[in-house]
Amino acid sequence: MKTLFAILVCITSVAAQQIGNPTTQDGVMPPRGTIAIRNAKIVTVSGPDIERGTVVIRDGKIEAVGANVSVPAGAQSIDGTGLSVYPGMIDAGTNMGLVEVPQGANGTVDLSETGDLNPNAKAIIAVNPHSAHIAVTRVEGITNTLTAPTGGLISGQAALINLLGTAPKEMAVVPQVALVINYPRVAGGGGGFGGFQQQPANLAETLQANERQVDQIRKMLRDAEAYGRAQDAYAKDKSLPRPDRNVVLEPLVPYVRGEQPVIFRADREAEIRGALRFADEMKLKAIILGGNDAAKVASLLKEKNVPVILTGILSLPPREDDAYDSLYENAAKLQQAGVRFCISTGDAGPEVRNLAQYAGMAAAFGLSKADAVKAVTLYPAQILNVADRLGSIEVGKMANLVVTDGDLLEIRTRIRYLLIDGRSVVLTSRHTELNDAFKNRK
Amino acid sequence: MKRLISKLLFVAIVTAMPVKAARAQRPVAPETLIRNATVLTITHGTLQNTDVLMRNGKIAAVGKNLNASANARVIDGTGKYVMPGIIDCHSHSMLDTINEGTLAVTSMVRTEDVLNTTDVDLYRELAGGVTTLNLLHGSANPIGGLNTVVKIKYGRPASEFLFPGAMPGIKFALGENVKQSSRPNQPGVTRRYPNTRMGVEEVIRDAFTRARDYKRTWDEYREASKKDKNLIPPRRDLQLEPLVEILEGKRYVHAHCYIVSEILMLINLADEFGFKIKTFQHVLEGYKVAKEIAAHGAGASIFADSWGYKIEAYDAIPYNAAILTRAGVVVSMNSDSDERARRLNIEAAKAMHWGDLTEEQALKLVTLNPAIQLGIQERVGSIDVGKDADVAIWNGHPFSVYSRVDTTFVDGEVFFDREKDLARRPELAKERAALEQAEPNRPRSQGPSPQTPRRRPSGHEDDDIEIEKP
Numbered sequence: 001m002k003t004l005f006a007i008l009v010c011i012t013s014v015a016a017q018q019i020g021n022p023t024t025q026d027g028v029m030p031p032r033g034t035i036a037i038r039n040a041k042i043v044t045v046s047g048p049d050i051e052r053g054t055v056v057i058r059d060g061k062i063e064a065v066g067a068n069v070s071v072p073a074g075a076q077s078i079d080g081t082g083l084s085v086y087p088g089m090i091d092a093g094t095n096m097g098l099v100e101v102p103q104g105a106n107g108t109v110d111l112s113e114t115g116d117l118n119p120n121a122k123a124i125i126a127v128n129p130h131s132a133h134i135a136v137t138r139v140e141g142i143t144n145t146l147t148a149p150t151g152g153l154i155s156g157q158a159a160l161i162n163l164l165g166t167a168p169k170e171m172a173v174v175p176q177v178a179l180v181i182n183y184p185r186v187a188g189g190g191g192g193f194g195g196f197q198q199q200p201a202n203l204a205e206t207l208q209a210n211e212r213q214v215d216q217i218r219k220m221l222r223d224a225e226a227y228g229r230a231q232d233a234y235a236k237d238k239s240l241p242r243p244d245r246n247v248v249l250e251p252l253v254p255y256v257r258g259e260q261p262v263i264f265r266a267d268r269e270a271e272i273r274g275a276l277r278f279a280d281e282m283k284l285k286a287i288i289l290g291g292n293d294a295a296k297v298a299s300l301l302k303e304k305n306v307p308v309i310l311t312g313i314l315s316l317p318p319r320e321d322d323a324y325d326s327l328y329e330n331a332a333k334l335q336q337a338g339v340r341f342c343i344s345t346g347d348a349g350p351e352v353r354n355l356a357q358y359a360g361m362a363a364a365f366g367l368s369k370a371d372a373v374k375a376v377t378l379y380p381a382q383i384l385n386v387a388d389r390l391g392s393i394e395v396g397k398m399a400n401l402v403v404t405d406g407d408l409l410e411i412r413t414r415i416r417y418l419l420i421d422g423r424s425v426v427l428t429s430r431h432t433e434l435n436d437a438f439k440n441r442k
Numbered sequence: 443m444k445r446l447i448s449k450l451l452f453v454a455i456v457t458a459m460p461v462k463a464a465r466a467q468r469p470v471a472p473e474t475l476i477r478n479a480t481v482l483t484i485t486h487g488t489l490q491n492t493d494v495l496m497r498n499g500k501i502a503a504v505g506k507n508l509n510a511s512a513n514a515r516v517i518d519g520t521g522k523y524v525m526p527g528i529i530d531c532h533s534h535s536m537l538d539t540i541n542e543g544t545l546a547v548t549s550m551v552r553t554e555d556v557l558n559t560t561d562v563d564l565y566r567e568l569a570g571g572v573t574t575l576n577l578l579h580g581s582a583n584p585i586g587g588l589n590t591v592v593k594i595k596y597g598r599p600a601s602e603f604l605f606p607g608a609m610p611g612i613k614f615a616l617g618e619n620v621k622q623s624s625r626p627n628q629p630g631v632t633r634r635y636p637n638t639r640m641g642v643e644e645v646i647r648d649a650f651t652r653a654r655d656y657k658r659t660w661d662e663y664r665e666a667s668k669k670d671k672n673l674i675p676p677r678r679d680l681q682l683e684p685l686v687e688i689l690e691g692k693r694y695v696h697a698h699c700y701i702v703s704e705i706l707m708l709i710n711l712a713d714e715f716g717f718k719i720k721t722f723q724h725v726l727e728g729y730k731v732a733k734e735i736a737a738h739g740a741g742a743s744i745f746a747d748s749w750g751y752k753i754e755a756y757d758a759i760p761y762n763a764a765i766l767t768r769a770g771v772v773v774s775m776n777s778d779s780d781e782r783a784r785r786l787n788i789e790a791a792k793a794m795h796w797g798d799l800t801e802e803q804a805l806k807l808v809t810l811n812p813a814i815q816l817g818i819q820e821r822v823g824s825i826d827v828g829k830d831a832d833v834a835i836w837n838g839h840p841f842s843v844y845s846r847v848d849t850t851f852v853d854g855e856v857f858f859d860r861e862k863d864l865a866r867r868p869e870l871a872k873e874r875a876a877l878e879q880a881e882p883n884r885p886r887s888q889g890p891s892p893q894t895p896r897r898r899p900s901g902h903e904d905d906d907i908e909i910e911k912p
Binding site for chain 1 (some may be wrong): 760792863
């Protein structure tokens with residue numbers, strides 16, 4: 001029995017080594033210090049670039065930025081000559097930490113709950129701080145991700161995390177940053193040409209089925225409104241009958257009251273319009289995630305002030321007769337139309353490291369380079385209501401900074417230093433470690 | 443005479459590639475002179491302020507102040523970059539079907555029989571500067587079907603796509619797809635053999651053992667028939683004939699693989715039977731056995747990304763290209779996806795970011811190296827006089843994320859032109875609107891909705907999609 005136990009312990013520890021990121025497995029977070037990056041180009045994003053300046057970081061926050069900032073006594077000093085400082089990139093549409101290996105290792109997949117309505121499924125509960133994807137991603141200059149559950153109609157609540165930490169709590173910037181709803185897809189038919197879906201047998205029936213799904217969401221949100229009112233009433237007047245607490249409805253209350261944003265996954269025109277109508281009707285603070293057809297709905301998106309997290313920049317155009325660059329230029333079109341947007345990989349984890357490439361491609365097709373940088377820094381921070389803490393280099397913001405040897409979005413650029421929450425992060429990952437282990441094998 | 447005829451017939455049948463019908467008279471490519479561009483020659487460096495002259499479908503001259511005929515088209519290349527057309531050594535574009543996965547050995551099937559010349563992704567690839575594709579069978583079985591190397595002559599008949607003189611090839615596959623590990627057990631359905639990497643080795647060993655015997659039977663027959671003209675020839679075996687070609691060095695093996703054990707297995711097996719693996723495809727753990735791959739003389743056709751999506755891809759690292767290149771392996775970056783195929787320039791640049799390849803080494807990953815892997819390096823893969831005029835003009839360095847393609851030429855003819863593409867859009871929008879209003883296409887409130895053309899799912903990774911949705 002003892003032997004069996006020993007073997008089991010041995011097996012689990014080996015497995016833990018194989019799946020994971022050894023750099024944070026020791027449980028020790030890098031310390032927060034006082035750090036000054038001197039003589040660097042500072043791309044503040046929110047204001048003009050500072051061609052040669054200093055950024056001072058203390059206790060996790062940006063303490064000073066400018067051309068004539070002095071280095072505090074005792075600060076660790078980084079010579080930034082020839083380097084550029086950017087705010088860390090933010091990918092607002094991932095499943096980072098919820099899945100390690102999607103195919104063939106179901107035990108590592110925590111993406112979708114069973115059932116259609118799971119507002120109480122919280123990504124922050126299941127984020128694996130030791131996922132190999134986290135270090136692989138951050139060493140490319142991405143310091144934050146929105147991590148969302150998938151599946152069903154109401155998928156659950158997304159977290160906004162720092163890509164550093166030994167426990168989910170240490171990573172959380174906003175543990176419940178948005179509710180995620182998969183806006184029901186109309187199964188083809190109404191959308192004109194193309195579309196991947198099977199042909200519906202009957203358009204009327206299909207639309208009815210779609211409406212039934214929307215109704216399921218509507219009913220739950222209405223229940224949550226009523227639940228919130230009942231709880232409030234009881235709080236004011238304890239002589240009323242005490243309403244039971246309900247863990248499913250309770251988390252929905254701030255969303256149905258428009259206090260927190262609701263992310264609707266919607267790519268096609270019909271679904272985007274549907275989501276906008278629904279958000280209007282329910283008075284929700286909507287964000288569109290996906291947005292392949294967003295340019296076709298641009299004027300409405302602008303009118304309703306609904307932002308879009310674009311995930312399809314590098315995808316194939318959805319319809320056979322779409323222009324070859326219809327998704328490459330999606331961001332530029334939204335920008336021209338005055339729609340708020342940001343750029344995301346939309347990836348589960350492994351490809352999130354390519355976020356700069358997504359933004360760069362949008363810049364190759366019409367978006368200005370400065371806006372392309374904003375689309376992965378300040379814009380996602382604004383859309384997720386964390387621009388007071390993230391997204392630019394400003395005094396008082398969280399010190400999530402990337403020091404590069406060139407243009408942040410260029411493929412050949414290297415990350416030289418990385419700071420998350422004011423902690424200087426070693427630029428190693430599962431990939432650098434495997435590279436080191438094998439590159440000199442003779 | 444009879445012997446000659448039967449021999450000719452045999453040769454004709456064995457080497458018979460379909461669609462070899464007499465080609466229609468091709469339009470002669472117009473002469474084009476690109477003036478004053480930065481030319482990424484691949485073989486002799488990057489030339490500033492240089493002209494490229496294309497005539498009769500070939501690169502006629504590269505140099506300064508070149509003269510062209512009076513009727514030549516002259517393109518001002520100032521500020522532009524000229525690069526050889528990108529070669530994608532692993533594509534499934536324009537294949538109406540990818541996997542014949544019902545048997546473990548399907549060397550008798552040909553991708554050439556399922557070419558769809560109207561696949562719009564071909565045009566999108568041209569818009570990414572791609573001109574040549576290695577169309578591979580999927581990875582459902584240890585020995586898959588035969589490949590087809592094509593030039594993207596979008597809008598032309600299939601016969602014009604075929605790359606003249608490309609070495610015939612075949613797809614092999616090892617690992618999870620072949621084992622069908624992601625395919626759930628169906629009640630009452632016996633799983634196809636093999637189910638393990640042991641079985642994969644056995645299937646290939648068995649096939650080559652049979653192929654060797656089959657070759658011996660034919661060799662003996664040919665020898666004996668020199669003396670006895672009345673001998674009956676052996677029965678032809680369409681499955682084994684391509685394997686005999688492999689044994690004779692007349693057909694390239696492109697082997698899909700991931701992990702160390704299966705890579706070494708195939709090297710050992712090939713060495714034992716006396717044939718070569720031309721490319722290991724994907725070969726995500728190639729960096730762990732770079733010296734063994736180099737010693738065998740195989741190439742590697744890989745990804746910069748695509749890691750962690752399944753167990754056998756969990757140890758994939760983006761430094762693979764650099765480690766393999768330094769070990770002396772000819773490496774290419776492929777797409778295996780109509781989506782990624784449109785930006786292979788960036789995939790190549792990633793080998794500079796991860797692993798410090800030089801710009802020249804990285805450029806070769808999508809030009810000369812895949813050409814070598816397909817046996818077409820005398821025709822394409824660099825900007826050299828006499829080579830095919832397969833080139834793209836970029837508006838910036840192709841390794842910059844901010845660059846895009848202006849014009850793509852195949853055999854000196856324009857197959858993509860961004861300006862023309864943009865100019866056509868209003869007219870196409872009008873046509874689309876008219877079609878949508880046409881009676882048969884209008885959505886009906888009752889009854890079945892109008893039929894729209896179904897398209898092949900595209901942009902997928904290899905045949906994984908087929909494994910998931912058989």
